[in-house]
Structure formats: C-alpha cells, structure tokens
Amino acid sequence: MDDDFIENRTFDEIAIGEEANLTRSLSQDDIQLFALVSGDVNPAHVDADYAATDIFHRVIAHGMWGGGLISAVLGTQLPGPGAIYLSQSLRFLKPVDLGDAITASVRVIEKIPEHGTLVLQCVCRNQKGEDVITGEAQVRAPAEKIRRPRMTLPDVRVSRHDAYRHLIEETQGQTPLPTAVVHPCSSAAITAAVEAAEAGLIDPILIGPEKRIRAAAKEAGKDVSAFRLIAADHSHDAAAKAVALVRAGDAKLLMKGSLHTDELMSAVVSRATGLRTERRISHAYVMDVPGHPTPLIITDAAINIAPSLEEKADIIRNAIDLAHVLGIAEPKVAILSAVETVTAALPSTLEAAALCKMADRGQISGGILDGPLALDNAISEAAAKEKGIVSAVAGRAEILVVPNLEAGNMLAKQLTFLGGADAAGVVLGARVPIVLTSRADSLRTRLASCAIAVLLARAAPKAAPGLPQALT
The missing domain is CATH 3.40.50.10950 (Rossmann fold)
Known part of the structure; x- marks a missing residue:
C-alpha cells in the first residue's frame, strides 16, 4: 500500500484470520502527552521514579497507552477508515516500561453479516515476546471503499x-x-x-x-x-x-x-x-530552554548597556561564579558576535579575542573561554563542525556573553516568547x-x-x- 495514502478494508473484503499490526516504543514524552490529553497526573502514572515502585498502577496507566495502539491498528489498517468502534475488553497482564517496543496486533476471529460487524482478537507484545495486553474488540466494518491521503501529524514537543x-x-x-x-x-x-x-x-x-x-x-x-x-x-x-x-x-x-x-x-x-x-555589577539570566540539555546563562541583558572590555571581563567573572554555585565546575563560556572570525569591522570580535587572551594569561579564571562565536556554533555542535571550528566551547557553551544589552535583551526574549524558555534573572557583583x-x-x-x-x-x-x- 502507498504510504502516502490510507485505505480501508470493507466487510466483504475481510476474511476470517486476517491480521494487521503496529509497533511503537514507549517514551517519557508519550507518558507526558497521554497525561496532558487525559488529565491523569497520578504520580504513579507520570513520574518514572514513583511508577517504578507502583507496578499495579503502571500496568493500568502504561497499558492504556498500549490499548491506544490497538485502536490505531483498527482505525488505520483493519478495517481502517470508516470503521465504527462498538466495544472492547482488555486485560492488562504486565507493565509497559519506558523503552519497551510494543507490537499491537489484531486478528479477525468472527464475522457477523447481518450487522456488518467484526470480532477481533487483540494482543500487545513487548520486545521479549511477552503478552502485556490481551482482549477482544467489536467494530462495524465499512461497506464502502475509502482511500484518502494520509494526514501529516504535527511535530509536537513536550x-x-x-x-x-x-x-x-x-x-x-x-x-x-x-x-x-x-x-x-x-x-x-x-x-x-x-x-x-x-x-x-x-x-x-x-x-x-x-x-x-x-x-x-x-x-x-x-x-x-x-x-x-x-x-x-x-x-x-x-x-x-x-x-x-x-x-x-x-x-x-x-x-x-x-x-x-x-x-x-x-x-x-x-x-x-x-x-x-570590586566587581562591575551585572545581570544574568539562567535560561531553561525546552529541548536544550543544560541551562544557558545569558549575560548581560539588563544592566550594562554597552560594556567596555574591562567591564565585560567582570561580567564574565560574575557569570563564572554563578555557574560554580549552580554546580558547573568549569563552565564553557562563549563570547558572542555575528561571526566566528576576528575582524576589525566588528569591534565585538576584537574584544572577544582579547578576553580569550586574558583568560590565557590568568586574568579571567574558573571557566573555559572561546570567541568570537556566532550563536549557532556556540550552542550547536553540528553548526560548529560545519564551520570547521575545533574548540572545547563551540557547540557546548553554558554561558553566552552578548556584545551589548540590546543583543542580550533580544536573545533572552526570543528564547522566552518564541522558544518557550523560562528566564530566571539575578543581579551579580553587589x-x-x-x-x-x-x-x-x-x-x-x-x-x-x-x-x-x-x-x-x-x-x-x-x-x-x-x-x-x-x-x-
């Protein structure tokens, strides 16, 4: 069948013994999304640590996700579009754990012509071949053929x-x-x-x-x-x-x-x-950015409008001290500009190079500095590799030092309002x-x-x- 289309099986086409199946792996995002849709925030269902000690609720909650796979097979493959769900009975036998690959299978065991109804045996098995869900479903099969373009689902992130x-x-x-x-x-x-x-x-x-x-x-x-x-x-x-x-x-x-x-x-x-x-007072945002593996410290986006070289050195020292308190022993500091090469046309690149040399001479300590770096190759290893940048900081930065307040303010607000990030702020150096x-x-x-x-x-x-x- 063409993957770009979804096509049903009518009652007359279906034979007893016919089967269909679907395999999916259970992720933490699946659990969170299921909780969001259902409103079920029982910690035994959504908290992995708690669920590990509560097998009974885990069997039911994660099993409901497996039951959803059975519904997907019935609604998209056998019988497919046009099918009407009449009833279903399920037994939840074993817990479905994070990472388990569950294969949901349905098999036609009876046809009832007078109502166009099918009785299907339903089984969900894990990657070990163990039955985790068994049961039966009754559906009214479609009488007419349906073939439509397959819907493209939205890219959903938790x-x-x-x-x-x-x-x-x-x-x-x-x-x-x-x-x-x-x-x-x-x-x-x-x-x-x-x-x-x-x-x-x-x-x-x-x-x-x-x-x-x-x-x-x-x-x-x-x-x-x-x-x-x-x-x-x-x-x-x-x-x-x-x-x-x-x-x-x-x-x-x-x-x-x-x-x-x-x-x-x-x-x-x-x-x-x-x-x-003795330090210049500065501001730092600790940004919690969805999809980014670690918090990002952005400085300075609120106090120093156009800091000098000496003031930027203090801004960096303050941020490094903050990172230490947050548990980052040797923070990676990216000094941002529009490009990653030093050029006289962009004074921020000259200052970035000078700050890195200050770190080499021990004038700034406690972190690893690199710059100038553009934002993409500061936080994306793929972007840094594409540009041929070999650095302990590039692609793995934990502190982002912006050229001026305008750049910092715009970066923080872009992450907040377009990227769904949270921005916790604190003033340092006082x-x-x-x-x-x-x-x-x-x-x-x-x-x-x-x-x-x-x-x-x-x-x-x-x-x-x-x-x-x-x-x-």
Missing part, C-alpha cells in the same frame, strides 16, 4: 523545566533568608514575595508606603500580617532603606518590587551608601544577590530567580577567593 525544579529543591530544608523586598506596591510584587515565602525560600521584609503595600496585598488576596514591614515615603526612599538594611546585615537578599530597575540600582551602586564591590522579577514571569520563573539568589547568598561565605567581596 516542554519540561526540570532544571528549575532541581534548583528549588536544592534550597529546601534550610532557614529562609531575610530578604528586603523593595516597594512591593502592586499585586504582582506582593504575590511574588508571598509565593517565595510559601516555598520556604525567603523571609520577606516589605519596604515601602504601608497603605499602598496593604492595599496591594488585599488586591492580591495575600496575607502579609506575618511579615516585617518598614514604612517608606516613596520608591526612592524604599530603595535607600532596603540597601541600608543590607549594609547593617539585617537582610541577605534584595528583591525588586514595583519600582523601576534604575531606581533600585541607583541606590545599589551609590559609592557612599550602596552595595558596590554585596548580596538581587532578584529582578517581572510581572510577566510565571510562578516557576519567580521561584527559580529567588532560588538562584538564595544559593548565591548561602555560597558567599564559603566562596573561593575569586568570589567578589564587599568594599569597605
């Missing part, structure tokens, strides 16, 4: 964000960190702080106009009575008081509320009363980590941003000598 879940899990079991939440005068800002507190990440200290904070909490439907509240006249005053709280040692994190980032950072970078260190959340962030992203800041703050006292220390 997006997972396991990296963020693991980050949050790493913060659990310890005392939440006191966190100065600056000017939380909107429903979104209050919600972000309360959710982080409920997750055991932070102990919020709300700083801002008291009436506005309580009104925002009421609008959000959140109870903030258990949190410390420090009154401030306006957003600038709230930022100043939050920074002072950190300087006094009463807060270990800063979290942006409903004020502009520039207002908060103005108080942070003040030479007299701020939180500066005395304490600073959480920058957005109203558009999902709960998962907001909690991940807080979790990253918490891990950084807890690691700081134990940090290696390269981790930035506060200036006195």
